[in-house]
Amino acid sequence: MKYISTRSGAPDLAFDDVLLAGLARDGGLYVPESWPQFSANDIRDMQGLSYQEIAIRIMLPFLGGTIPEADFAEIVNDAYAQFDHPAIAPIKQLSDDMWLAELFHGPTLAFKDYPLQVVGRLFDYVLKKRGERVTIVGATSGDTGSAAIEACRDREAIEIFILHPKGRVSDVQRRQMTTVLSGNVHNIALDGTFDDCQDMVKAMFGDESFRDAHNLSAVNSINWARIMAQIVYYFWTAVELGAPDQKFVYAVPTGNFGNVYAGYAAKQMGLPIEKFIVGSNENDILTRFFETGTMSMKPVVPTLSPSMDIQISSNFERLLFDQYDRDGKAVAKALEEFRESQSIEFGQGRWRAMQQDFEGFRVSNDETKAAIRSVYEATGELLDPHSVIGVIAGQQYEVASGVRKIALATAHPAKFPAAVEEASGVHPALPSPLADLFEREERFDELPNNLDQMRDFIAGKLAERKAA
Ligand SMILES: *Cc1c(COP(=O)(O)O)cnc(C)c1O
Numbered sequence: 001m002k003y004i005s006t007r008s009g010a011p012d013l014a015f016d017d018v019l020l021a022g023l024a025r026d027g028g029l030y031v032p033e034s035w036p037q038f039s040a041n042d043i044r045d046m047q048g049l050s051y052q053e054i055a056i057r058i059m060l061p062f063l064g065g066t067i068p069e070a071d072f073a074e075i076v077n078d079a080y081a082q083f084d085h086p087a088i089a090p091i092k093q094l095s096d097d098m099w100l101a102e103l104f105h106g107p108t109l110a111f112k113d114y115p116l117q118v119v120g121r122l123f124d125y126v127l128k129k130r131g132e133r134v135t136i137v138g139a140t141s142g143d144t145g146s147a148a149i150e151a152c153r154d155r156e157a158i159e160i161f162i163l164h165p166k167g168r169v170s171d172v173q174r175r176q177m178t179t180v181l182s183g184n185v186h187n188i189a190l191d192g193t194f195d196d197c198q199d200m201v202k203a204m205f206g207d208e209s210f211r212d213a214h215n216l217s218a219v220n221s222i223n224w225a226r227i228m229a230q231i232v233y234y235f236w237t238a239v240e241l242g243a244p245d246q247k248f249v250y251a252v253p254t255g256n257f258g259n260v261y262a263g264y265a266a267k268q269m270g271l272p273i274e275k276f277i278v279g280s281n282e283n284d285i286l287t288r289f290f291e292t293g294t295m296s297m298k299p300v301v302p303t304l305s306p307s308m309d310i311q312i313s314s315n316f317e318r319l320l321f322d323q324y325d326r327d328g329k330a331v332a333k334a335l336e337e338f339r340e341s342q343s344i345e346f347g348q349g350r351w352r353a354m355q356q357d358f359e360g361f362r363v364s365n366d367e368t369k370a371a372i373r374s375v376y377e378a379t380g381e382l383l384d385p386h387s388v389i390g391v392i393a394g395q396q397y398e399v400a401s402g403v404r405k406i407a408l409a410t411a412h413p414a415k416f417p418a419a420v421e422e423a424s425g426v427h428p429a430l431p432s433p434l435a436d437l438f439e440r441e442e443r444f445d446e447l448p449n450n451l452d453q454m455r456d457f458i459a460g461k462l463a464e465r466k467a468a
Pocket of ligand 1: 110111112143221253254255256257258259260307308386387410411
């Protein structure tokens, strides 16, 4: 199995190299050169298997022999060992034709744990085999940093530095990061905004000598291995609910398009999925595109679902690559035009083709709050402001009788207690593994918004760690 860049200007790579590379050298994203196929019988054979067993079957073809099956099975089993539900991703019925898949039973209570717990271990495995180490550097507005930290904690070949804007993340969010006391985890509260944090990270990656001296790396949402590990729960949920003998529609609260793109991949691999309902908040670039055929940038506005507050959905490029018949030069040209004019049409034919697979729904802040309340009253399920967008979008979509709708719940309500309580009148309690979060010891360093001091701090910490 080879991987090719969506811009056709970077070398083809094997799985282990794609894992460590992240972005392709030409600025493109890596995708597999072909989709592994699972027949109706292959899918029927998965009935009764555990989440982990399905995970191994689905992901193995993507590794292309770069990791022995027994080693990979160990990685997968270890990744999901401390999830707080035996089903890993339990499914609840919400109405006659709608189910909810709970993807918030990992250590940080959000779906990003499902891929990242695997990806952190894969990094460690491949790096150790090569005798290499990396320094992961990232910025967080609060929500995604903890999933990366939990994925990398205690991994021997990884040091991780996560920058968050001082005083601008919620107490739960900060504590989920700063109470991880592992020696290889370094939290930095930067005196500045989230944009300052992001600029700082970009500047460090832009400094070639610093980047090479410390082997800087990232585990961001364009990494192919994250997509791969997300394909698993589409198969798991569909098999649990009757695939291959049922048809499905998935409703997915969407930001960077990584989660829903993994569903598209599952469909290319043989899963009987009729449609993907793309839920967006007021940052609705995708919904506007699916409605009108024009993709146009707008400034980001803050909403109740911050993990979906995006200007451009980076993983959309992977879908475009297929729409341009895998002509990377044409993709690069289209994206160049988009960057220059902030607006683009990809042509009627491609737009219509994408409408076959995707439909967008926009949900405002007021609708989000009203929906948290109404779903709670109707079903007793307390949903977070991201998950509820998928549910509402899914409810609005009409299916033929017999088609089953599955909404993906991407975060536990206790991650967003203020919004949930305001909407429903119910305070969502932290589940038991995190119940003592507010009693735990915190550790982090505060730094000014200054690149020299940041570089010195990181270099100093790394030297300390080497000496220890
Ligand atoms: C990241 C995130 C999303 C958006 O997922 P994408 O893969 O970026 O589309 C939705 N909900 C929550 C809770 C998230 O953390």
